[in-house]
């Protein structure tokens with residue numbers, strides 16, 4: 001259908017309205033009424049129209065949430081009214097004292113007050129400007145007078161309405177509306193984010209607040225878009241036109257316009273009840289999905305608030321009831337290193353036991369060595385230890401004033417605590433790693449990984465542990481030397497089981513080179529990357545001889561993975577393993593079939609869900625480099641759903657509904673290979 005400009009712009013307008021409406025139902029209300037597929041179709045249609053008529057793209061178009069180029073820096077923005085902070089109370093008594101101070105300033109009839117109590121969200125304050133209902137500017141709080149323009153970053157938040165009201169039947173919006181809110185990260189999302197950062201060799205955040213702040217102050221909005229940020233709003237800073245006369249009315253209006261307001265909001269008409277509620281909420285604080293450092297108590301009547309004014313930049317008509325800090329000071333006795341199943345070496349603080357918010361803490365995370373040296377944490381120091389929600393306690397920093405001079409610097413590990421091989425640290429990376437393929441601490445994991453990638457059935461974690469405990473396997477290559485008599489000594493192994501295992505192991509010798517390479521478990525080199533690497537370096541010798549510069553850039557590989565590969569081959573123990581793999585008769589060079597054709601995934605459409613071992617962007621780039629497409633939602637046109645860890649949600653259920661084939665990351669790599677094997681016609685040019 002060919003549209004003219006007028007029809008296109010009208011249709012685009014309708015689509016934007018509909019998309020925002022459904023986006024709000026999905027992200028803010030958590031109650032979608034259409035399927036992901038239908039949503040996707042709306043966005044696809046809008047994108048198509050905007051491609052045909054780029055001149056009609058509006059800044060509030062849902063297609064504009066992501067994609068801006070990095071900025072040079074942030075512009076300054078003057079707030080339309082001062083963004084004040086709050087006075088605080090830490091006890092019932094202080095709360096009552098606030099009332100006594102405040103009520104003295106009020107006339108008799110203004111004293112029968114109603115209060116609204118809200119969670120004090122511990123994130124980053126933002127100020128959002130809407131003109132004629134369109135989101136035009138978003139700023140940080142800055143010094144309360146002037147903040148920084150982070151519009152492009154804020155636009156990427158799915159909970160931020162680009163146009164209000166989100167629902168066409170919603171209330172009328174004043175021509176100018178400036179609202180204040182908080183951007184935060186849910187505790188569960190924080191854990192996932194930090195794990196992902198660690199996997200990618202980046203520095204994890206110390207707490208959800210830092211994560212939110214760090215993510216919002218990115219110069220590259222594409223990074224912000226990958227962070228699980230959420231916006232909640234709670235007040236109107238400025239409005240040209242009518243604004244509600246009460247705080248409760250403000251919250252209702254903001255919610256009707258399409259903003260998320262916190263769930264835990266209560267209203268009371270006397271302060272005794274407020275205080276009781278505060279104490280209840282204190283008990284419940286760890287049950288909240290986000291971190292709250294207290295509650296904010298606000299006089300509901302905004303005229304009364306205005307009448308009371310502010311003193312020292314703090315309004316008299318509201319007060320923060322602060323929860324006691326979840327922190328304590330204790331002595332750092334020693335540092336213990338442990339090596340995880342993936343080879344990352346992590347430092348843990350051994351503490352003189354101390355009680356924090358009811359829990360005895362004797363060990364705490366030290367995060368990593370940059371955090372230790374940045375904060376100059378030493379053994380023997382008095383240190384501040386913090387807890388947040390269910391997050392593991394961590395050492396926040398030393399109390400420098402308590403230092404006596406005998407404290408000892410913490411040395412980074414030089415050797416693996418398990419196998420005593422030298423550790424490596426890649427340039428630009430935070431973590432130290434043990435990359436010894438025969439490291440006992442990692443052996444069970446390496447074995448099961450090796451077996452899975454080599455399609456050796458029968459080596460799950462249980463069998464791997466048996467083999468390691470019995471001393472029959474010290475590294476994955478030992479599998480090829482297993483003998484039946486040995487296996488028969490293991491619990492649960494009879495003739496048949498032993499024979500099956502041995503034949504599965506023997507059969508694995510025929511696995512193609514890229515499989516073998518992936519099975520080595522070199523950091524960053526999963527099945528997918530291996531396929532790319534072996535296309536460029538068709539034998540183990542070729543790869544072993546390559547420099548990191550030559551490796552970097554192959555199929556979008558970064559310098560960190562390239563370095564991880566050269567580091568791996570630099571280890572004598574690993575080279576020995578490679579040599580033994582050859583002796584065992586494994587395929588260590590690419591046959592024609594294992595060389596990926598250029599576009600093995602051409603014509604296929606993928607959707608990704610869950611957490612992938614490589615970042616989602618990396619997998620997406622990889623799929624695209626092989627000719628495939630990646631879409632945001634499952635539709636009948638989706639060929640495969642790529643399922644990472646912790647899938648679920650609508651993509652997964654939609655794929656089940658539609659019977660869409662699901663593949664793991666490794667299966668995806670296999671797919672790229674089998675499609676390559678189909679040869680011409682499968683997209684090779």
Ligand code: IVH
Nearest residue numbers: 084085086118119120121125182234296315
């Ligand atoms: S009202 C004049 N309400 O806590 C109005 N602030 O010092 C003052 N905060 O960083 C703010 N949740 O941004 C208000 N429900 C809430 C809040 C809240 C978090 C932040 C605020 C500021 C600090 C107060």
